[in-house]
Amino acid sequence: MSERAGRLLSRLEGRLDAAGMLVGDAVSDGYAADATARGHRPVAVLRPRGTQDVSAILSAANEIGQPLVVQGGRTGLSGASRPLAGEVSLSLERMSGVESIDVAAQTMIVAAGTPLQVVQQAAEDAGLFFGVDIGARGTATVGGNIGTNAGGIRVLRYGMYRAQVMGLEAVLADGTVLSSLKGLPKDNSGYDLNPLFIGTEGTLGVITRACLKLHPKPKSERNAFIALPSLKAAQELLARLRIGLSGLLSAFEAIFPNVYEGTVAHMGIRPPVEVGAGMYAMVEIQGQSPDQDNERFEAALAEALEEGLATDVVLSSSLREFSGLWAIRDGINEFLFARGESVGFDISVPLSRMQEFLDMAAHAISEIDPDAVSFIFGHLGDGNLHYCMVTEREKEIGEAVFSAIAAVGGGVSAEHGIGTDKRRYLKYARSEAEIVTMRRLKAAFDPNYILNRGRVFEAPVSVGQVERA
Amino acid sequence: MSERAGRLLSRLEGRLDAAGMLVGDAVSDGYAADATARGHRPVAVLRPRGTQDVSAILSAANEIGQPLVVQGGRTGLSGASRPLAGEVSLSLERMSGVESIDVAAQTMIVAAGTPLQVVQQAAEDAGLFFGVDIGARGTATVGGNIGTNAGGIRVLRYGMYRAQVMGLEAVLADGTVLSSLKGLPKDNSGYDLNPLFIGTEGTLGVITRACLKLHPKPKSERNAFIALPSLKAAQELLARLRIGLSGLLSAFEAIFPNVYEGTVAHMGIRPPVEVGAGMYAMVEIQGQSPDQDNERFEAALAEALEEGLATDVVLSSSLREFSGLWAIRDGINEFLFARGESVGFDISVPLSRMQEFLDMAAHAISEIDPDAVSFIFGHLGDGNLHYCMVTEREKEIGEAVFSAIAAVGGGVSAEHGIGTDKRRYLKYARSEAEIVTMRRLKAAFDPNYILNRGRVFEAPVSVGQVERA
Structure with a gap:
């Protein structure tokens, strides 16, 4: 362990409880990896129980200049939470739980370490619905979801995670706690500071709590698997459904022919729609008026068939069929893995x-x-x-x-x-001016580059590279 | 004119065309005021024709330290665009016009000086719909709307202006041009820099162009005026309609009894619903299936009447009645003005x-x-x-x-x-830590406080107060 890391741990002794600091063999392998690869084993894992703990950790790390990797569910796919050499892990895993739900305002306050699935379930239990869903729902946490602006399959209906954030509590690198959890849908009382922490991959601050937007729970959910002549036809169908099924359309997934055919073969199931088409799509609606919604969905798909935009359509008519069609979309990763x-x-x-x-x-x-x-x-x-x-x-x-x-x-x-x-x-994807501006934000809020150093862009030589990618 | 302002104008001579720089009597009274009050007459008005002009102006003003007030339609209500003593106006009025519309992607690229109403009309002409509407639509410009994160009557359906911004082009105080107009609904390629300019009232940069989100044009629009026993009943009705009319509800305005009664009396019209109730509401739906939408709307309102949540309801059944009910809501300001x-x-x-x-x-x-x-x-x-x-x-x-x-x-x-x-x-409304963080952003992006100095918070004494509020 470096002298710096040692100094940080001494400073925090007594501040964190026994389970709040893991070192040596207590640092299990899991902390070294994200969903794609194994990185370095962090020299220690700090596990705060609350916002004040996070503030104390950051304030000390900032003074000492000890780089931290911020970890939630470690399901990331680009390395933001995968430790680089010499980093101490700041894991939010013990700051978990739904704190409150306001049914009338359709908002929820939740701790950053809460898994997405817990949020989804709590919304459902309150008769409401959370708009983002991703495959890693059981492990990925709210803080990581917000820090990476997670997307998933229903962005065209509910927007990215950014659109679900009504407010945040976050801690800056110097330990400053910013709390903006009022959940007001309309508030221009000065700058909105929340965007500093959304999609910035933990480089500008550590999210500790969030106020999330909820939606009415859909009373109807239905999907269809569609064979189409071409990508062009899929795009045209999408454009039409966005208008014609406005307020209902909740997913429009495209699957290229070799992926469709490979996946159904790998799953060993009968293909729901004909093989040999030019393109495949999986379309979902969510609505509030089951009979009317189904009618609109069926009419729109019938029209697509008539006009040759689609050549074959299978519409789910039960929850089992609904899940069965989704299983094909979800089965793609396994097929690819097997390849x-x-x-x-x-x-x-x-x-x-x-x-x-x-x-x-x-x-x-x-x-x-x-x-x-x-x-x-x-x-x-x-x-x-x-x-x-x-x-x-x-x-x-x-x-x-x-x-x-x-x-x-x-x-x-x-x-x-x-x-x-x-x-x-x-x-x-981004101009030199944009990248320089990102660095300017970083330098203004984390001048010692203690937070997720080297993520998004390299740290300046003056503060030291943790590791070159 | 101060020596500083004089230096700025000399620097820009030749850079701007003849109509690009107004001084002396050419600076008309309008430039001195916003919608609430008259401020100082700006010592000069700079009227760029394009982004490069804006960049040249900011770069020069930043070097010289000359404060600028950024002006669009000057319809603001809090003084952000109302000149303080010694300021030069940067008016975006000549940077106007819709540049392109992508119907399939439902986006529009527009110059910052374009009035909101032009955006609304262009969307309509393309068979689409823009989600924000405010009273000053004919004069207020896109740049000012974004800079102040304008809201209006349909926020509960479409969100604030922030939710309409798919991308921005903006110029930082040092002249750096940031362009992010791709309009991609899903893009986590580094920090999203657009929020720096949304709702920050022109203090962190000058917006020059925007990529705006459009929506399907509603095929049905209908409203109702409702008398209710109390605010509590109005809140309960709102909560129900948000679920029951999910995907349809587009406005829910509350009007307290003395405002309702005063306004209809001032307008000299017959009150559409009974006077003497505890609360009034004006509710609007927008949908894609007129028959089904009307049916849902009528059923929801009938249920409210039955259960005593509403005591009197008038539902518009023609465009004329629709506009007539909105006229009452819109007539409130005139009634108050007359008071x-x-x-x-x-x-x-x-x-x-x-x-x-x-x-x-x-x-x-x-x-x-x-x-x-x-x-x-x-x-x-x-x-x-x-x-x-x-x-x-x-x-x-x-x-x-x-x-x-x-x-x-x-x-x-x-x-x-x-x-x-x-x-x-x-x-x-905001903690000391939040306000300090706003100042930190300001100092990082406009260290000389040349942009809308003294707006949102006072400038530090070191750069000089333009004027104390």
Whole structure:
């Protein structure tokens, strides 16, 4: 353990309880990894029980200059919570629980270490609904979700996590506690400081509590699996449903043919819609008037079939069928995993230039690695594609894909963030002026770079690189 | 003209065209005032034609240390765009126009000086809908709307202006141009810098262009005027309709009895619903399925009548009736104006504590000025009340109202912002730590305080007060 880390731990002895500080063998392997890779084992794990503990930890670390990695459920996919060499972990795992729900105002106050699934369940128990859902719901925590502005499958209806945040309590690097948990839907009493902590990957402060927005619980939920002639048809259908099913449409997932066929084969099930189509989509509605909603959904899909926008449609008519169709979408990851090592890009593409991007990327990839196989699926409603590939030439292919992204004005990380893993690609999506401005924010709020140092962009040489990506 | 201002103008000669710089008599009276009061006549008005002009102006003003007041439509109500002594105006009035609309993505790119009504009309012409509407629509501009995070009547459905911003182009005080106009609904490629400019009242940068979110155009719009026994009944009805009319409810305005009765008398019309009730509300729906929507609306209101939540309901059944009911809501300001000089507070109150706040404020007011008369109305769906009073003791009453706001955890400015006029009240809504953090942002992005100096909070003595509020 470094002298710095040692000084931090001595300073905090007595401030934290016995279970509040893990060192040596007590630091289990889990703390060293996020969902994609193993990093360094943190030299210690600090486990505050409340906001004042967090403030004391940050204030001491800031004075000493000890870098911290902020950890929630460690389900991140870009390295923001994966420890770099020499970091002490600040884990919010003991600050968990729903504190209160205001049913009339449709808000919830929750501690940052609470798993997403607990939030979803508490909303449901109160007759309400939480708008974000992601695969890691059982482990991913609210603080990490907000820090990475998590997205998921219903962004086109409810927005990203950013849109669920009515207020935050957060601690700045110097220990300053900012509390803004009033949950007022309309409040222009000075600057809104919450955005400093949303999607900034723990680099500007540590979120300790949040006031989240809830929605009316859907009385009807239904989905359909659709075969379509082409991506173009899927885009046209999406555009129509956004208008025609306005207020109902809650997901529009696109699945490219080889992914659909591979996944149903891997699952060993009968394909719900014909194989051999040009594109597949999984569409979901959520509404308040089951009969009327079903009528609108069926009419819209019948029209799509009639006009040739869709060639085959299966509509769920029971909860079992509903879950069965979702299982195919959810089964994609397992199919890809079984295919072997693949590299995945989580990209955001303007809808109007998606085909142009796909052609450009496919062409560039075939020049680099003619044997590369692409598996593409994602949240078409948000222009968010998960573009996965089996290839030996990951780095060159990454550059090629992101060059195509830059050419069409897309984003290099639609929902997974930059962390350490995608730092080198940031310049394909953001201008030098923007990156300099991000650094300016960092320098203003964390001048000693103690919080998630080296995430999003490299720390200046003066404060020391923790590790180069 | 000060020596500083003179230097700025010389520096910009040749950079701006003939109409780009107004001095002396060419500076008309309009530039001196916002919607509430006359300030100082600016020593000059700079009228850039594009982003590069804005960058040149800011870069020069920053070097010279010349304070600028940023002006759009000058319809603000708190003094952010009302010139202080010695300021040069930076008016965006020549940077106007809708640049492009992407119908499939439901986005629009627009110059900052474009009036709101032009945005609304362009959206409508494209078969879409813009979610924010405020009374000053014909004059207020997009840049000012974003800078003040404008709200209005449909926040409970579409959110504040903040929720309409998909991207911004803005210029920092040092002339740095930040452009983020991709309009991607999902993009976590580094920090989102747009929030720096939303609701910060022109103090951190100058917005030059925006990518705005559009919505499906409603196929049905209908409203109802409702008499209710009490505020409590109105709150209960609101809570029910938010669930029962989810996806339809677009406005829920509360009007206190003396305001309703005074307004219809002032307008010389027959009251649409009975006088003598305990509370009045004006409710609007917007939907995509006229027959089904009307059915749901009528059923919900019939249920409210049956259960005694409402005592009288008038439902519009034509565009003319629809506009007639809105005219009453819109007629309130004229009634209040005719009543004579009044002081208005634009406050945000947690729904669950609204009655507590009203009782506390009424009690405090009666102690200070037993003759004070209150006129209360507002956007109940957002907890936003316009609390107006005829009184001679404005200052003490302001302190009393805001003390009550502080006690219930409300906001001192729900939608009008702080500007210069409400600086002294900011402390009732925000902690010292929050205000210090706002100043930290200001110092990081505008260290010479050239942009809207003294708005939101006072400038440090070191850079000089433009004028004390």
